[in-house]
Every structure is written in C-alpha cells, then in structure tokens.
Amino acid sequence: MKIAVIGGGLTGLTAARELREFCKVTVFEPHWLGGLASSYCRDNYCIEKFYHHCFRGDDELLDLIKDLRLASKLEWRIARVGYELNGEVYPLNTPVEILRYPGMSFTDKLKLSLFTLRSRNKNYEKFDDIGVIEGISKELGEGLYKRFFYPLLRGKFGENYGLVSYAWLLARVAIRSNRTMKGEKLGYMRRGFHQLIERIVEGFEIRNERAKIQKGSRWIVNGEEYDAVIYTAPLPELGEIIRTEAGVEDIRYQSSICCLVGSESTITEDIYWTNLSSGVIFGAIIEHTHFMPFEDYGEHVIYFAGYTTPDSPLMIMGEDEIAKVILKDAGKFGLKSEDVRWVKVFRAKYSGPIYEKGYLRKITPYRTSLPGFYIAGMTSKPNYPERSMNGSIAAGKEVAECVIEDYFS
Ligand SMILES: Cc1cc2nc3c(=O)[nH]c(=O)nc-3n(C[C@H](O)[C@H](O)[C@H](O)COP(=O)(O)OP(=O)(O)OC[C@H]3O[C@@H](n4cnc5c(N)ncnc54)[C@H](O)[C@@H]3O)c2cc1C
Structure with a gap:
C-alpha cells in the first residue's frame, strides 16, 4: 500500500x-x-x-512536543500586549492598565468584560449567517465596534474584515486564555x-x-x-x-505579509504584541525579543505583520519595494532606520481561511x-x-x- x-x-x-x-x-x-x-x-x-506562539489548551501540539522529546524546550512567558491609539502605545495587560486605557469609557470596558463572560456560554453556531459588524453593533453598540473591534478585525483579516461571521468572533472570544494578573502567558519553543x-x-x-x-x-x-x-x-x-x-x-483565503527586521533598538519598552489602530499595511507589530530572551538572538527581532487578499498587488511587488514601503510606515511607530541591521519579507498567498458568513x-x-x-x-x-x-x-x-x-x- x-x-x-x-x-x-x-x-x-x-x-x-x-x-x-x-x-x-x-x-x-x-x-x-x-x-x-x-x-x-x-x-x-x-x-x-x-x-x-502557542497556548496552554493546544493539547495536540503539546503532546507532539512531548513525543518528540522536546518538552524541556517549551517555555511559558507573559506576552505583554499593547494597543496603539493616535500614535501612542498603551499597554493592556493588568487590570490597572485596562482601567487607565483612554480609548474607551468605563462603561464600555464594563460592557466588554460582560460580553466576554456571556460569549463563553453562547451557542456560537446560531450566529454563522450574521456578519461580525452587525453582530457587535447590535450587542455592544457601534461606538465600541469602532473604538475597539474594528482595529483588531482589520489587523486580523486586512480588508476582508467585513466578511467575517459573528459566530467566529463569539467562538474566538470563548477560547479561554491563560491569564494572570500581569497578562497572558503564551508558549514558545526556546530557540524556535x-x-x-x-x-x-x-x-x-x-x-x-x-x-x-x-x-x-x-x-x-x-x-x-x-x-x-x-x-x-x-x-x-x-x-x-x-x-x-x-x-x-x-x-476564500486571505494572504499574509510579515516583514521581519533585525534591529539594534526596539519600538516599545516591553510589549510583545502591539495592535495598531492607524491605517498602514501592517496591523500589528510583534517584538519577538520582548517575549523571548534577547541573548538568544543578540539583536532585536521584530515583525511588522499584516493580512491582505491573494490578488493584492502587494503579493507580487518586489521584495525590496515592499520592504521600503513597510519600513517607511514602521518609522512612524518608532523604528529607527539607522538601527536596522537586516530586513526580510515573507508572504504567504494562502495563509488561512476567511471565516466568513456561512463558513x-x-x-x-x-x-x-x-x-x-x-x-x-x-x-x-x-x-x-x-x-x-x-x-x-x-x-x-x-x-x-x-x-x-x-x-x-
Ligand atoms: C502570519 C501567521 C501567523 C501564525 N501564527 C501562529 C501562531 O502564533 N500559533 C499557531 O499555532 N499557529 C499560527 N499560525 C498558523 C499555523 O502556522 C498554520 O495553521 C499551520 O502551520 C498550517 O499547517 P498546514 O500543514 O495545515 O498548512 P501549510 O503550512 O500551508 O502547509 C501546506 C503545504 O502545502 C504545500 N503545497 C502547496 N501546493 C502544493 C503542491 N501542489 N504540491 C505539494 N505541496 C504543495 C505548501 O508549500 C505548504 O508547505 C500562523 C500562520 C500565519 C500565516
């Protein structure tokens, strides 16, 4: 056979x-x-x-790592998250940081935490034919959609965000996270x-x-x-x-673009993942060496990551050309061009399904x-x-x- x-x-x-x-x-x-x-x-x-990175609930992955005798390499670390608003990055990890965040009112924050709790018990499948924008706006109001969910959805699905189903959002929110009072712990295999x-x-x-x-x-x-x-x-x-x-x-699939940079300096002080609300090609900055030890790399390793469609001109643009566009935008968030040691652009035409209505x-x-x-x-x-x-x-x-x-x- x-x-x-x-x-x-x-x-x-x-x-x-x-x-x-x-x-x-x-x-x-x-x-x-x-x-x-x-x-x-x-x-x-x-x-x-x-x-x-991986999550505590990734049973199949964790079993495979054990089977392959690599368990000693797996480390769980706090991965600090931030949110960029009008050019300023706000950390959003501890209860105090969340309370201090100026992008939402106290009532919105309360509404959001109640929504998270409710989503855990919802039968998300019932909402598969409802669009995410409609679902959030009805349940939480348009203001909260615009101020909080829109940048996150855009960061995750690029220009396809409007196609996504409300069922996807509810199912996604329901996945329990490994939260501590200092933030969420994520897993990574030391040295890759x-x-x-x-x-x-x-x-x-x-x-x-x-x-x-x-x-x-x-x-x-x-x-x-x-x-x-x-x-x-x-x-x-x-x-x-x-x-x-x-x-x-x-x-329908979406495409990914990750511009990976080796740099002598960082963007934020200690944040791993910064969600961006400003409209640039990338929706998130991921500072790997704020998650794993700098000593393992000897330089800062930073991703500028975004999603687009398989037919986007960005998918066929020359590597140097796209790197130039991304680095220019990265400069607006504090990447110092004189500190950049090297740049690589990775693109995947089919990087994941779009969880659209009826998926x-x-x-x-x-x-x-x-x-x-x-x-x-x-x-x-x-x-x-x-x-x-x-x-x-x-x-x-x-x-x-x-x-x-x-x-x-
Ligand atoms: C930007 C990004 C970030 C991610 N972050 C995480 C994360 O933090 N944590 C996590 O758990 N997952 C993450 N993922 C998801 C994870 O990497 C994927 O879900 C997983 O690796 C997919 O594996 P796969 O084998 O299903 O598909 P793929 O990895 O796509 O494998 C399919 C393979 O098929 C090959 N192929 C295509 N055409 C042919 C052909 N004609 N003949 C033979 N081979 C062919 C391709 O070259 C490819 O290697 C991320 C993915 C992306 C794009």
Missing part, C-alpha cells in the same frame, strides 16, 4: 508520521518543510518566517519551532516536488501510482475540477466523494475558529485515522 501526502506543512507531516507504520508514505513539498510554520535561519539563530519540524520528519519519504495529481485506475502523483492521496495544501491549489468532483466547497457549512470533510482521496488542513474542523499549529496537527491525526479505518481495520 502506497500513500501520497500532498504538502509538507504540519498537517501533512503529522498525517505521514501517523501512517508510517502502516504503509509506504511519500510527502510532496515544493517549498519548505513546515509550510507556514517554517523558519528563516541567520548565522546564529532561526526564527519563524511568520510569528508563532524549527526544532519540532526537524524531528517530525522521520520514517517516511520526502520529495522536494510540487505535486501534480491525476486520477486513473489508481491515483497518479508526478507520474507514480498511489493507492490513496491525502491533500493538505491550500484548496485553491487543488484546481476546480478535482475540488468539484471531490464534492468540496470552495473557501461552518463549508468546513472541509476528511473523506471526499472521490474514493481514496482525502483532504485535511487549515479548512478542517480542528482549525475553527482559529487555524493553528495545534489545529493542523489534530487534522493530520484525524485524517490518518480515517485512512487507517478505511484500509487497515
């Missing part, structure tokens, strides 16, 4: 790992192992191309998640090739026959014909209408309401269980 896994991101690598004892598995990956969770390496350290990718790849074949899939009496991938195919790459890359025959709904009906099933053709990844159930490393590991495991049930039990 031979299985082809299309895509060497966390979904594909996990599925291959789960199936390696049952059959011969070949993973096809044309770019980098780890996909969106892959890293960029400097001489003395590696760092994720797109910022990454690339260590996880390096360890996961044992026991199966990897081909550094873009997969071309054809249907025959068996499945044919790049000219070779396979009994089954697990497709984990973005759905738009699958092509209309196979997607339609597979009976799978089309899903819950479109979630991709593992088994499709085509026998022997399975799909898993960012549009699978475990990646709702947030696509994540944990969700993709869960999807990889669950699709492997389907294959084992269909062929080996």
Whole structure:
C-alpha cells in the first residue's frame, strides 16, 4: 500500500508520521518543510518566517512536543500586549492598565468584560449567517465596534474584515486564555519551532516536488501510482475540477505579509504584541525579543505583520519595494532606520481561511466523494475558529485515522 501526502506543512507531516507504520508514505513539498510554520535561519539563530506562539489548551501540539522529546524546550512567558491609539502605545495587560486605557469609557470596558463572560456560554453556531459588524453593533453598540473591534478585525483579516461571521468572533472570544494578573502567558519553543519540524520528519519519504495529481485506475502523483492521496495544501491549489468532483466547497483565503527586521533598538519598552489602530499595511507589530530572551538572538527581532487578499498587488511587488514601503510606515511607530541591521519579507498567498458568513457549512470533510482521496488542513474542523499549529496537527491525526479505518481495520 502506497500513500501520497500532498504538502509538507504540519498537517501533512503529522498525517505521514501517523501512517508510517502502516504503509509506504511519500510527502510532496515544493517549498519548505513546515509550510507556514517554517523558519528563516541567520548565522546564529532561526526564527519563524511568520510569528508563532502557542497556548496552554493546544493539547495536540503539546503532546507532539512531548513525543518528540522536546518538552524541556517549551517555555511559558507573559506576552505583554499593547494597543496603539493616535500614535501612542498603551499597554493592556493588568487590570490597572485596562482601567487607565483612554480609548474607551468605563462603561464600555464594563460592557466588554460582560460580553466576554456571556460569549463563553453562547451557542456560537446560531450566529454563522450574521456578519461580525452587525453582530457587535447590535450587542455592544457601534461606538465600541469602532473604538475597539474594528482595529483588531482589520489587523486580523486586512480588508476582508467585513466578511467575517459573528459566530467566529463569539467562538474566538470563548477560547479561554491563560491569564494572570500581569497578562497572558503564551508558549514558545526556546530557540524556535524549527526544532519540532526537524524531528517530525522521520520514517517516511520526502520529495522536494510540487505535486501534480491525476486520477486513473489508481491515483497518479508526478507520474507514480498511489493507492490513496491525502491533500493538505491550500484548496485553491487543488484546481476546480478535482475540488468539484471531490464534492468540496470552495473557501476564500486571505494572504499574509510579515516583514521581519533585525534591529539594534526596539519600538516599545516591553510589549510583545502591539495592535495598531492607524491605517498602514501592517496591523500589528510583534517584538519577538520582548517575549523571548534577547541573548538568544543578540539583536532585536521584530515583525511588522499584516493580512491582505491573494490578488493584492502587494503579493507580487518586489521584495525590496515592499520592504521600503513597510519600513517607511514602521518609522512612524518608532523604528529607527539607522538601527536596522537586516530586513526580510515573507508572504504567504494562502495563509488561512476567511471565516466568513456561512463558513461552518463549508468546513472541509476528511473523506471526499472521490474514493481514496482525502483532504485535511487549515479548512478542517480542528482549525475553527482559529487555524493553528495545534489545529493542523489534530487534522493530520484525524485524517490518518480515517485512512487507517478505511484500509487497515
Ligand atoms: C502570519 C501567521 C501567523 C501564525 N501564527 C501562529 C501562531 O502564533 N500559533 C499557531 O499555532 N499557529 C499560527 N499560525 C498558523 C499555523 O502556522 C498554520 O495553521 C499551520 O502551520 C498550517 O499547517 P498546514 O500543514 O495545515 O498548512 P501549510 O503550512 O500551508 O502547509 C501546506 C503545504 O502545502 C504545500 N503545497 C502547496 N501546493 C502544493 C503542491 N501542489 N504540491 C505539494 N505541496 C504543495 C505548501 O508549500 C505548504 O508547505 C500562523 C500562520 C500565519 C500565516
């Protein structure tokens, strides 16, 4: 029995790992192992191309880290969050900081905390056909939407924010956070998640090739026959014909741009994640070396991160050109050009689904209408309401269980 896994991101690598004892598995990956969770390496350290951290509730990820004997590398640290308003960054972590924040009235803050508590008990699925702007405005008023949610939604979905469902927001708010009185604790693998990718790849074949899939009496991938195919790459890359025959709904994706900078100075004093309310290409500044120790890097490592659409001119602009635009905007927030040591721009055309109205009906099933053709990844159930490393590991495991049930039990 031979299985082809299309895509060497966390979904594909996990599925291959789960199936390696049952059959011969070949993973096809044309770019980098780890996909969106892959890293960029400097001489003395590696760092994720797109910022990454994890949460206490990420059971599948934490189990995998343990299985790969990497648990000692995982650290939980307070990740301080800030909110930029009219050019000023306000920390929003402790109760005192929240009370002091001038962007909202005391009544708005109270309304917001009650909304958070209520959301935990709401059946969010009922709100899948309601738009997020309508839902928030009705429940909390237009003022709170504009002052608080709009910049956050824009930072998370770029210009697609208005498409998102209210169900998504409720489901997202309901995820319990690991809060202390000093702020939220997030997890990170000391010296980078690339260590996880390096360890996961044992026991199966990897081909550094873009997969071309054809249907025959068996499945044919790049000219070779396979009994089954697990497709984990973005759905738009699958092509209309196979997607339609597979009976799978089309899903709209958003794109990511992360401009990564090595710098001699920082932007804020101690904030990891700053949400921006001013309209620039990026919606957030993520100062990695305010989360993990500066000594591990020997310089400050800062992301300027934003979301856009796959057809945006920003996705095809030359790297130097886009870096110039981003650095100019970054200067407005305090990045000193004379302190910048290096700049890299990473872009992902299909970086996550847009959780738009009606999304819950479109979630991709593992088994499709085509026998022997399975799909898993960012549009699978475990990646709702947030696509994540944990969700993709869960999807990889669950699709492997389907294959084992269909062929080996
Ligand atoms: C900006 C950003 C920040 C993020 N931050 C976090 C975070 O803090 N915490 C967290 O848990 N998650 C985070 N994520 C999400 C996480 O990285 C992803 O959910 C997860 O890595 C997706 O894995 P995947 O295997 O499902 O998809 P992908 O990583 O997209 O893997 C799919 C693979 O398929 C390959 N492929 C495409 N076409 C073909 C083809 N024809 N043939 C073969 N292969 C093909 C691609 O090259 C890619 O490697 C973030 C993502 C982004 C973009």
